[in-house]
Structures are given as structure tokens and as C-alpha cells.
Amino acid sequence: MASSSIANETVDHASERGRFTLYKLITNRYFLYTVSLVGFFALWHWTAVNKIFQNSLATPKEVLDQVIRLTTMNFAGNNLWGHIWGSTQRVLVGFVLASLVATPLGLFMALNKTVNAIVKPLFDLFKPMPPIAWVSLAILWFGIGETSKVFIIIIGTFVPCLLNAYNGVRLVDPDLFDVIRVLGGSRRDEIFNVCLPASFPAIFAGLQISLSAAWTCVLAAELMNSRDGLGFLIKRGMDTHSPALVLSGMLLIAAAAWLSSLAIALLERKCCPWKRSIDNI
Amino acid sequence: MAYQTVVVKESALVRALPWISVIAFFILWEGVVRSGMIPPTMLASPSQVVSAFIDKIGDPNPDGAIMFTHFKTSIEEAFTGYVLALLVGIPLGLAMGWFKIAEGLFRPIFELIRPIPPIAWIPLTVFWFGIGLTGKVFIIWIAGIVPCVINAYVGVRMTNPVLIQMARTYGASDWQIFKQLCIPSSLPMVFGALQLALAYCWTNLVGAELLAADSGLGYLITMGGRVARPDLIVLGMICVGLSGAVIGFIIDRIEKKLLAGIRR
Numbered sequence: 001m002a003s004s005s006i007a008n009e010t011v012d013h014a015s016e017r018g019r020f021t022l023y024k025l026i027t028n029r030y031f032l033y034t035v036s037l038v039g040f041f042a043l044w045h046w047t048a049v050n051k052i053f054q055n056s057l058a059t060p061k062e063v064l065d066q067v068i069r070l071t072t073m074n075f076a077g078n079n080l081w082g083h084i085w086g087s088t089q090r091v092l093v094g095f096v097l098a099s100l101v102a103t104p105l106g107l108f109m110a111l112n113k114t115v116n117a118i119v120k121p122l123f124d125l126f127k128p129m130p131p132i133a134w135v136s137l138a139i140l141w142f143g144i145g146e147t148s149k150v151f152i153i154i155i156g157t158f159v160p161c162l163l164n165a166y167n168g169v170r171l172v173d174p175d176l177f178d179v180i181r182v183l184g185g186s187r188r189d190e191i192f193n194v195c196l197p198a199s200f201p202a203i204f205a206g207l208q209i210s211l212s213a214a215w216t217c218v219l220a221a222e223l224m225n226s227r228d229g230l231g232f233l234i235k236r237g238m239d240t241h242s243p244a245l246v247l248s249g250m251l252l253i254a255a256a257a258w259l260s261s262l263a264i265a266l267l268e269r270k271c272c273p274w275k276r277s278i279d280n281i
Numbered sequence: 282m283a284y285q286t287v288v289v290k291e292s293a294l295v296r297a298l299p300w301i302s303v304i305a306f307f308i309l310w311e312g313v314v315r316s317g318m319i320p321p322t323m324l325a326s327p328s329q330v331v332s333a334f335i336d337k338i339g340d341p342n343p344d345g346a347i348m349f350t351h352f353k354t355s356i357e358e359a360f361t362g363y364v365l366a367l368l369v370g371i372p373l374g375l376a377m378g379w380f381k382i383a384e385g386l387f388r389p390i391f392e393l394i395r396p397i398p399p400i401a402w403i404p405l406t407v408f409w410f411g412i413g414l415t416g417k418v419f420i421i422w423i424a425g426i427v428p429c430v431i432n433a434y435v436g437v438r439m440t441n442p443v444l445i446q447m448a449r450t451y452g453a454s455d456w457q458i459f460k461q462l463c464i465p466s467s468l469p470m471v472f473g474a475l476q477l478a479l480a481y482c483w484t485n486l487v488g489a490e491l492l493a494a495d496s497g498l499g500y501l502i503t504m505g506g507r508v509a510r511p512d513l514i515v516l517g518m519i520c521v522g523l524s525g526a527v528i529g530f531i532i533d534r535i536e537k538k539l540l541a542g543i544r545r
Binding site: 028029035036039056057113114119122126127129130131133134135139140215216219223234237238243246249250253254255257261 | 291295296298300303306322324381382384385386387390396397398399400402403405407408409483484485486487488491499503505506509511515518519521523525
């Protein structure tokens, strides 16, 4: 029996089977998805071919050709995999360093009043500053090498990690604490059996957010200054006025960001299978 | 009495600690720069930043615009992009949440564009619109529209199904349910989007201005880097952070006023 749901309202379609009508076709989800994607690429192609943006938009075909050419050809000393690996490496180093420090610190802040009183105001001071604003200072401090890029990623990923771990513990259902106290649990039990598992979903949400922030940061850093990486491809495309190169860089970085967020989602499902979420968003 | 409310009075030390830590931070910052532990070419002390701010109020050197112009440019860009993102994103998200056809048509394109970091659009917008206002507004718009669509969509999807079924039983049309049930019940999520979108817009404003601009707070930061003036960089960063926080606070206030009757 096929069923779909809108606003949690489950509709069974078994009784609706029957004659094939035009109305049913245009409300079929997969039909609409196909129409949408075909329309999008057709519009893109049409815009590029008719030079709506002069020479500044490549057709989807040209972009695809460019990506294929990049996989075989050496571009500024690296083939495509080298550039992808360059960016991924920076993201991974920055993300792992930041989350390893920020998550425990966030948990610690939520559990200890004194630490919270000392760290929270400083953190509130830095929180509203966009990570990209650190680019100039990072270059001044660490030069234009790897360190400054990793530094920006750390700045960008630190905030969401810490904030989510902190809020995750703060928002634990107080009933759970009552239960474990009634059962005779110690402070240790409270922390390890209630606080940590209950804040897992929030921590993972933080990791998810900070990973996508990391891709934005690595892009910003590479656009400013670099010799490899996906941001470099985009920058080179900009300097040589090659829309195909820019667009292929954009698509590749989108794919990388999407894949890495998928990886975190899988990890989350492994680590906290009890978490319920709204499906398909 | 069944329940007893215990008011835990925090010790004077815990209440004073936040102030102590902020003051200590500034003293330490001033100290490391004054004593020369960090060379003055790399970091400016708070007092230097304040004096740079006072200078910049009337003096357009070395970046070619006074403080007021920087503020005006940035706020103009961010505000235009933000409002456009709300105007397009929220109705789109609401429609995608309730109408199957809207979801079917826009969801795939949205999912395709969503993972692209907004600053990746910079080169294309420079090709298309030049380095003027339009290009930056476009980037900010792209950044702000994503949280708007997602929150409005989820808000409609989370409407209490019992209410929808009841409305159906009483013979309400699809459009009536959407207008009178789904939209009001999605309002808290939609207002959540206002804050999120603001944060995204503000972050990407700096990104947009780092690469292509001739005035604005992000431009002040870039120019500070180019002429190696750490006081200007820090000044720009503080202005961006401070004004972002202030705007966020104002939106929070408006949200609380408007939602007074809805949020439980």
C-alpha cells in the first residue's frame, strides 16, 4: 500500500488507484522532479547559448567537459584529485582539531558553573565575528601557507561545535535528572548516563553545521591565496575569465560538502539510533 | 505544598567572574602588545583600535572612505539582500511545505544549489553584475534564502496533523487549511529563520566584500591587511561583530513582540 505524508498526515493511496489521469500525472512526485531538473538544465543551457550574460556563463555540457578534462590534465601542477585532496586535507585537519577541543569544552562549560562564568563571556565576545573576517589577520600572523588556512577553518568550526555541545547539555529534559537521582545515581552517573547521551543529537547537529562552515572557510581562504585546492580552481577561473572552470569548481565543492555532511549523518545514525527526526529534509 | 521552588543564590564570586574575565582579557591583550611580546605589525592593542576608530570618523585614509561610509555600504547591502531573501524564501518554503506541485518543482533545484557555499558565487556575480551593489546583494540573497526556505518548509510540515484532519472534517479547502492553519502554526519556525538568515547574510557580506568591493566593513578589513595596519583589521572585525550582534538583538525584540500570543 503506497502512502505519502504531508504535515505528518498519512494518506493511503490504495483506494485511489485506478484510471490513469492527467491530474495524477502532474501531481506525481517523480514526474515533477524530472520536469524540474530538465527545466532547470534547459533554462541554464538556453541562457548560456543565447549569451544573456555575454560570455560569462558556460553551458552544462561545457562544465561537464571541463571537469572531465581536469581529471586527466595537470592543472597548475596537480590533477583534479590533487586539488580535491588539497581542500579536503585542510578541512579535515581544521575540523578535527576544532571539534576535539570545542566539544569537550562546551560540555565542560555546561557542567561547571565556574568554567562557564569565565569562558562564556569571552566566547560571547568572539561569537558574532564572522570567521571570514579573520582572513586578513590570519595572513598577517601565519603568512600565506597552510597554517593560516587551517586557522580560519578552526575559527569557523569552533563556534558551532561549542555552542551545540553547550546547549545540548543545558536543554536536557530535567525529568531525566530527577529519574537518575531517584534511582540513586551519583554526579558521575548523571554526567555519563544522562548528559552525554542526551546531548549527542545536539553535538552531531553542531558537527554537521561546522563541517559545512569548514567548506565555506576553506573556500574563502583559498580564494584569497593558494596554489592548490578547489577554491584555487574557482579563483583561477575568475582571473582567466573562464566560467566553465568557475562552475566546475562550484559543483565540485558542493559535491564535497554534500558528501561530507552525508558521512556525518551516517555516523550520527550509528551513534544515536534513538534520535527521531523529520524525514526527507 | 507539593512542589518547592528552591532559589539557588550564586556566590558573589561566580556572579563577578564574567566581568573579571572580560576585563582580564582586555588587560592581557593591551599588555602583550605594549610589552612587545607580539610585534605591533601583527596585532594592535585595544587603545590603538579605539584611536583608529576616532581617526577614521573623519579621515578617509588609507582606505578611501570614512567610517560612516563603510557602515552605510555594508548595512545597505546586507539589508537589501536580507529583505529580498525573506520575501522570496519564506513564501517559497511555505508553498513547498503544503503544495505538492511546488515541492516537486522547486525541491530538486533547491537541493542542487543548497550545498554550494554562497561565497563560491563571487566570481560569477563579478562576471555578471560587476563589483557594484547588485553582485553583493545577490550573494547575500543566496546566503539568506536557504535558512528561510528550510525553516518555512519544516514549519508547515510540523503542523499538528489532528488540526488538519479536523479542518478537513469540517470541509475546509486545501487553501483554507494552508492559510488559516499551516501558516500561523509555522510562524515560530519562520521567525527562527529571521535570526538564522541574518547571521548567514552578515557572514557572507564580509566574504563578498573581501574579494570585490570599494567600500564597506569587509573592505576595511581587506585594506587593513593590504597596507599592514592591524588596527584597521581589528577595528573592522569589531565593527562587523558588534553591528551583527546589535541587529540580531533588535530582530529578537521584534520577534518577541510579534509572537507574544503564539509561542507557548
